[in-house]
Amino acid sequence: MFIEPHFSERDHEGSLKVGWIEVICGSMFSGKTEELIRRMKRAALARQPLQIFKPAIDTRYHEEQIVSHNENALQSITVGHASDILALAESAEVVGIDEAQFFEDDLVDVCVQLANQNKRVIVAGLDMDFEGHPFGAMPALMAVAEFVTKVHAICMVCGAVASYSFRLVDTNEQLLLGEKELYEARCRRCFLEGMRYRHHTEEARIRENRR
Ligand SMILES: Nc1ncnc2c1ncn2[C@@H]1O[C@H](COP(=O)(O)OP(=O)(O)O)[C@@H](O)[C@H]1O
Numbered sequence: 236m237f238i239e240p241h242f243s244e245r246d247h248e249g250s251l252k253v254g255w256i257e258v259i260c261g262s263m264f265s266g267k268t269e270e271l272i273r274r275m276k277r278a279a280l281a282r283q284p285l286q287i288f289k290p291a292i293d294t295r296y297h298e299e300q301i302v303s304h305n306e307n308a309l310q311s312i313t314v315g316h317a318s319d320i321l322a323l324a325e326s327a328e329v330v331g332i333d334e335a336q337f338f339e340d341d342l343v344d345v346c347v348q349l350a351n352q353n354k355r356v357i358v359a360g361l362d363m364d365f366e367g368h369p370f371g372a373m374p375a376l377m378a379v380a381e382f383v384t385k386v387h388a389i390c391m392v393c394g395a396v397a398s399y400s401f402r403l404v405d406t407n408e409q410l411l412l413g414e415k416e417l418y419e420a421r422c423r424r425c426f427l428e429g430m431r432y433r434h435h436t437e438e439a440r441i442r443e444n445r446r
């Protein structure tokens with residue numbers, strides 16, 4: 236379990252002397268939002284001013300809350316662009332960002348600026364998309380972060396540890412919001428099997444159309 240850096244990182248009034256970036260990544264259903272909520276609740280207990288942000292693109296559950304799959308929730312601000320966070324987080328010492336994969340690449344620079352202003356920045360997001368490719372600004376964020384935590388789900392096919400989000404419907408757009416009706420957490424083996432089957436049926440369909 237992630238333990239916050241020691242309190243010597245604070246001045247005598249308890250304010251942060253140095254900032255840093257924490258990344259929480261993993262597949263869908265792996266507990267990213269739960270872990271973000273857990274860390275933010277502990278910051279609140281320590282009476283540190285905090286603010287949570289999420290991208291306008293993702294309003295699946297609530298406009299002004301981050302909500303985990305098991306219905307844990309915390310107040311958040313929805314922003315259209317990562318750069319909006321800079322002004323809105325001015326009075327926060329701890330900044331949480333959920334669904335980071337949906338922001339533009341400038342999220343990396345925004346997080347670095349916030350950390351350079353001595354803020355603790357906690358970013359949660361999908362490390363890979365439905366094809367198993369790195370998602371948005373997540374890889375770059377992992378590179379500049381002081382702390383990276385990868386959380387895991389349970390494979391819905393075989394019960395092993397899952398790192399992949401398998402899409403159950405046949406669309407190739409990277410952006411497709413949804414839950415269990417559209418995605419399944421899968422281990423490497425079951426993810427690969429699903430992808431092979433998909434390519435196989437796609438090729439069969441193309442062959443059929445050529446006739
Ligand atoms: N396949 C699964 N593996 C693990 N947890 C799952 C799975 N399916 C549903 N869950 C639920 O999802 C919760 C995690 O939700 P959440 O924090 O929102 O995940 P994430 O933000 O990574 O999508 C778990 O505590 C569990 O209740």
Ligand SMILES: Cc1cn([C@H]2C[C@H](O)[C@@H](COP(=O)(O)O)O2)c(=O)[nH]c1=O
Pocket residue numbers: 262263264267268295360361363364365366400409410411412413414418
């Ligand atoms: C893999 C993948 C996911 N999405 C969408 C589906 C969900 O709306 C979110 C992820 O939510 P979670 O909190 O991590 O469960 O992202 C997508 O648009 N494209 C993808 O490839």
Ligand SMILES: [Zn+2]
Pocket residue numbers: 390391392393394395421422423424425426
């Ligand atoms: Zn599996």
